[in-house]
Amino acid sequence: EAGVTQFPSxxxxxxxxxxxxxxxxxxxxxxxxxxxxxxxKEIKFLLHFVKESKQDESGMPNNRFLAERTGGTYSxxxxxxxxxxxxxxxxxxxxxxxxxxxxxxxxxxxxxxx
Amino acid sequence: xxSLEQPSEVTAVEGAIVQINCxxxxxxxxxxxxxxxxxxxxxxxxxxxxxxxxEETGRFSSFLSRSDSYGYLLLQELQMKDSASxxxxxxxxxxxxxxxxxxxxxxxxx
Numbered sequence: 127e128a129g130v131t132q133f134p135s136x137x138x139x140x141x142x143x144x145x146x147x148x149x150x151x152x153x154x155x156x157x158x159x160x161x162x163x164x165x166x167k168e169i170k171f172l173l174h175f176v177k178e179s180k181q182d183e184s185g186m187p188n189n190r191f192l193a194e195r196t197g198g199t200y201s202x203x204x205x206x207x208x209x210x211x212x213x214x215x216x217x218x219x220x221x222x223x224x225x226x227x228x229x230x231x232x233x234x235x236x237x238x239x240x
Numbered sequence: 241x242x243s244l245e246q247p248s249e250v251t252a253v254e255g256a257i258v259q260i261n262c263x264x265x266x267x268x269x270x271x272x273x274x275x276x277x278x279x280x281x282x283x284x285x286x287x288x289x290x291x292x293x294x295e296e297t298g299r300f301s302s303f304l305s306r307s308d309s310y311g312y313l314l315l316q317e318l319q320m321k322d323s324a325s326x327x328x329x330x331x332x333x334x335x336x337x338x339x340x341x342x343x344x345x346x347x348x349x350x
Contacts, residue, residue, distance in 0.1 A: 169340040
C-alpha cells in the first residue's frame with residue numbers, strides 16, 4: 127500500500143513567487159491534514175479536510191495560503207505570494223477515522239523562499 | 241492555549257533505557273501520541289495513550305497521567321537506529337488534529 131506522497135520534495139523560489147504543493151493521501155483516507163515546521167520549531171497544524179470539506183482551517187497563517195481538495199482525493203496547498211518566513215517543511219498527513227488515532231505523514235515538501 | 245514541553249536533546253548508550261518526558265497544557269485533551277522522525281523523513285506514529293497507564297509496543301512503551309498532564313516515552317534496549325527526533329503530540333478534540341511538542345533529539349552512542 128502506497129503511503130502519503132508529496133510533491134515537490136524540495137522547492138526554492140524567490141520572494142513574491144507562487145508555489146503549489148501537492149499531497150496524495152493514502153487511498154481511502156477521508157481525513158487529510160497539512161502541517162508545517164518552520165526553522166526547527168514544532169510541527170504546527172495548518173488545516174484539516176474531511177473528504178473535500180475544510181473541517182478546520184484555524185492554523186492557516188494568513189490569506190496568502192490556499193488549500194484545496196477537489197473531489198476529496200489529492201490536495202494542493204498554494205502559497206501566493208511567498209514570503210521569506212514561509213520557508214520550512216510542509217507535511218501532509220492522512221487518516222481513516224476507523225483506524226483510531228494513527229495519522230500517517232508524508233516525507234514533507236521542503237520550501238525555501240529566497 | 242496549547243503547549244507541550246519536552247527536553248530538546250537526550251543522549252544514551254546502545255543497549256540502555258531512556259525516558260523522554262512530555263508535559264502538556266491544552267484547553268481540550270483526548271489523548272497523547274508519540275512520533276519518531278529520522279532526519280529528512282516522515283514523522284512515524286509510535287504509540288497513543290487516551291487513558292492513564294502504560295501502553296507497550298515492543299521495545300517502546302508510553303505512559304500517560306491525565307491528572308498530572310504528563311506522559312513519557314520509554315525506549316528499551318536502545319539501538320543505533322533509534323537515533324532520531326521524538327515528538328509528543330496532544331489530541332485536543334475528536335478530529336485527530338494534533339498539537340506537537342518541539343521534539344527531543346535522541347542520540348544513541350555505541
